Amino acid sequence: MNHFALTIVGRDRPGIVSQVTEILFKQGCNLADSSCSILGGQFTMILILGHPEFTNRESFGEAFKPLEDADLTVALRVLKPGGEIRPQIEGDICMISVYCSDKPCIVYHVAQVLSEKQVNITDLNTKLVGTEERPVYVMVLEAVLSEGIEEEDINRWLAPVRDELQVDITVRTIPTVEL
């Protein structure tokens, strides 16, 4: 089985998921992993596909043309063997919420701190909420804390960002329980 990463972006409307997945079904693709969401006014799809025979972009032929004709942007990445397998990241899960009334590049500043400390970000979402007069910029990210890193460490490392940018930051670990 060869794997591909397919991304599709276009102005949101009903029917995109159905049109895309009908094509994939008819091509004989397996959906291995996916995340689809509305970002701004755009519907975005990121899909990891498997196919028993296809090996490259040409294998798909003109399959995606109807999508392009419908004003969707389509990009296909051919994965190297093993590129479809999620890495096993060991450690406690930590959620970090950051919000403020302005946008002083909170993603960059927080990510930079985490990157310096080799903390792995596994999920990240940002949203502009609040009213037009009083917008609130929110980021929620999930990180995995490797052994030896505690919630207090993250708090301490992010304290300068909190003070300098005047943003609110909360850090909480989510206990993993076996039931």
Add this chain to the structure above:
Amino acid sequence: MAVRSIRIYPDPILKQVVERVEEVDETVIAVIQDLVDTMVDSGHSVGVAAPQIGELCRALVVDVSKSKLGKDNNHGLLEMVNPEIIEKSGSKMMREGCMSVPDYTGNVTRAEHIVIEFTDRAGQPRVIEANGFEAVAIQHELDHLDGMLFLDRVSSLKTDLYRRKTR
């Protein structure tokens, strides 16, 4: 008195709503004992519900007293027949894993405090108040009696479902 094997999804018994027990007789007591034996044998488990060992019996066992998160606030070994939550409040998110859905964990928000009534092994009605991890564990096991898995409670696969830490 036996350690039983744990049923794993897609075993259909895990999706069945289990009928109430009419009377705590020898058959029910035997199921409870098997639940305890199975829980203890697994080493890391803090609760098992009857459908997980293949029994359509409205019974569960929970014991969080030996776990780090529950050791300071618990009722020890709880053996419950016909458990029913009569009050709940607060909310607590934990990343739950389940022996019947191996290798995955998901963030689930449940009530932090519950009042629960049940019949114990001796056939006596009881009402207890449970908090924190013990309350979460009871709610997780009680879901099994209603054919619910934690997969029915997670809100988003992308952020909530995660390959479990290896032990």
